Amino acid sequence: MGKLNNRLTQIVNALRYVGRGDFSGLLKRLDWYRREHAVVKVRKRLAGDGGSTWGILCTPHTEFIANAISARLAAHGMGSEVIIGQLDRFDHAFYIVLCPQMFKxxxxxxxxxxxxxxxxxxxRWFTPEYFRILRESLGVLDYSLSNIxxxxQHKVKYPTVHYLPIGAVTGGATGMDTAKKxxxxxYGDSLSSERRRAFLKxxxxxxxxxxxNxxxxxxxxxxxxxxxxxxxIHYYEGALLEMPRISECISLGVPILSExxxxxxxxxxxxxxxxFFEEGSIEAMMSAAQAMLDDIDTVNATIGGVVAASASRFNFMFDRFLGALGMLPANVVLETPIYLREKSSFLALSLPETVERRQAITEALPEGCVIFDGIRNSLGWVGCGSSFxxxxxxxxxxxxxxxxxxxDDILLPPDFGRILGEVMAYLDTCEGNWDIFSGVMADLHTSARVLSVDDVDGRTYVTIDKMMSNVFNIYSERALxxxxxxxxxxxxxxxNTVDRYMERQDDLKVVVALPFIAGHREDVASTLWGIDNDRYAPMIAEAENKIKVLAEKWRAANR
Known part of the structure; x- marks a missing residue:
């Protein structure tokens, strides 16, 4: 039954593209299904091969990353073989190729x-041939948001692209015990970089x-x-951080002074x-070098914790990639601790690979809010539910x-901080008699009932027994x-979408403020259902009006 419903959903989505004349969007969606079909075939090959099923092709420069990938695969019971250099035959069931432009x-x-x-x-590397290789591959991993x-801009994008920041590997930090010469x-290429030679001299x-060298x-x-x-030291001005080198060194227990x-x-x-020292400044490097050596014991004391945090981030993001391809079951992905840049009870859910949406939330991130790189799945709504x-x-x-x-497609008012404070204060007065506060709803269940209506400081709070939105919610401990x-x-x-799952819960108490305190950005596309967000605007307005009508009926019945 589930497969039939999913197929019907796909057909409905396709008809939506046709109905609004978005044939380009339809072609992109069909390409997505083509890739998914190819991935399914890979899964079957992997399941039927009891040997070393993954081949990891790398250059000598990238062996550290290849070994980190191999170790993470092994943690999930997946066999792999790290191969440095060219292969004549490709007999493994599946491959990850590091620096593909280096292979004939x-x-x-x-x-x-x-x-x-x-x-x-x-x-120099981003030639038409290189872009062709990227576009044709089942997936593209990249370590940099800037690169993504x-x-x-060159049509290599979500859902083909997967963000995988390179991280450290635990267990190798023995550098502090080695005699220092x-x-x-x-290490790297200094011979062909005049700027590097000037810094090093x-x-x-x-x-x-x-x-x-x-x-x-x-x-x-x-x-x-x-x-x-x-x-x-960067090879050229304006370079990105050399994360392979940095991760490799801290994994060995040796700190870094970096431009x-x-x-x-x-x-x-x-x-x-x-x-770090100021980019392009030899004088700043010299000053920072002395300060670092003077404080080297303090720096060394941090390495263990940094390696653990960096490795944890890599493990989560690599598992996220495996889950997106369906190589790791969704329930297994949830067993890996998530990564957040800092602990917070206010989070923004965003996929780093959806560039416009990530940029939008980054520019409008409320104070105290931390971005979480959401979990992906070939079924977008499963990835969404897994994230929550x-x-x-x-x-x-x-x-x-x-x-x-x-x-990340939320639209917040300019005075959101003040409004959120008022909402939290109201929830404090509810004495735990609530499950979820919803800042905006795109739909309302036909059987939804109003449980109470309160007017506080010019705002109406309506408590209902159903919910249908995840754009902005506050969850109580019971709801969590x-x-x-x-x-x-x-x-x-x-x-079983996560909002329908919550909607089915018994004795659910959902608080909604009228008017809704948030909106929905209409200039970005949905990552779940293949429709543009401008379809949501009339749905949101209709849901708000339905709740308003129900609230008025409740007032009339309880005067």
Missing amino acids: SLPPADKRVVFQLEQHVSS AFLA YDFVF QLQSRYSVKIC EVFGEEMYEIIRSARAVIN SSRDRHDYPELAGAVR TALSRYALDNGMKRLIVIE KRLSAWNPMDTDAST
């Missing part, structure tokens, strides 16, 4: 995901600096461990083990009595417990 031949497009590791600030925005080590004038593997690791710190970058704030988990379930479990695990969650029990393995969209 690649696995077939329908059995590969590529990890895009170049920086968009340099155009660039790729989207050098103040700093630099000045650093060598005062400190013991070991420079390594074309050194890899355990030989390089031994050199890194023998340094008090690693120096990281700053515009995307450094995307990695708050590095704070302490990585210190993961957040509810996070809140309960951290002893929170309330959790505020907004979605119910939400945490949602089953992602039930794929019947007619009954």
Whole structure:
């Protein structure tokens, strides 16, 4: 029955595209189904192969990342083989290819995901052929939000693209126990970068600096461990942070002094083990180098915690990728602790791969709100439900009595902070006699009943027994417990979308403010149902009017 309902949903969505003349959108949706069909075939191959089913192709420069991927696959009982260099035959069931442009031949497009590791600030790799490779692959991993925005401009975008920030690996931090031969080590390509050579020449004038070109593997690791710190200098101006190098070094227990970058704030988990100096300033580097060496014991003391946080983020985001491809069951994905840049009871749910939506919420993020990189699934509504379930479990695990969650297509009023304060104050007076506060609803169940109506400080609060929206909700502890029990393995969209699941709960008490205190952005597309958000505006207005009518009837009956 669930499969039939899902098929009917797909047909209805297709008809919506045709009905509004959006044939381009229909073609994109059909391409999505084509990719999903290809992924299903990959899953079957993986299930039928008891050997080393995953091949991980890499260059010597990216072996660290390949090993991190292999280790995470192993944690889920999935076999893999790390292969450095070219293969003549592609006999594994599935491949992840790091730096695909470095290989003369690649696995077939329908059995590969590529990890895009170049920086968009340099155009030398982004040729028409490279973009073709990215577009044809089943999936594209990228470590940088800035890169993802660039790729989207070249038609490599969601749902093909998956955000995977590179992270550290636990268990290898032995660098602090190794005798130190050098103040700093630099490794990478300095021979062809004049700016790197200028920085390093000045650093060598005062400190013991070991420079390594074309050194890899355990030989390089031994050199890194023998340094008090690693120096990281960009190859060119305006470069992104060199996360492979940084993750590799802190995993070995060695801190980093790095030139700053515009995307450094995307990695708050590095704070302490990585210190930054002003981009392009040799003078700032020299000053920061002395300060770091003077304070090296304090820096070293942070490395264990930084590595753990960085590894936790990588594990969650890689599991998120596996879940999006259907390689990891949705219930297993929920077993991995989520990543948040800081603890908060006010969260914004957003997919980093949906560039316009992420940009919109980033620019309008309320004070105290932290963005959560939502869980993905080939069934968008399952990914949505998994995200809310993961957040509810996070809140309960951290002893929170309330959790505020907004979605990234929310439209908030300019004085939202004041309004939210008033709403929270009202909920305090309800003495726990509520489950969910809903800031905006797009629909109302036909059997919804009004339980109470209150007028407080010029705002009307209506308590009803049904709910149908997740754009902006405040959850009580009781609602969080119910939400945490949602089953992602039930794929019947007619009954088990997360809002319909909550709607079915007994004795549900949902508080709604009239007028609604939030709106819905109409300039972005839905990631769940294949329709534009401008379809929601009349639905929201109708739902608000229905609640208003029900509230007036309740007043008349209770005078």
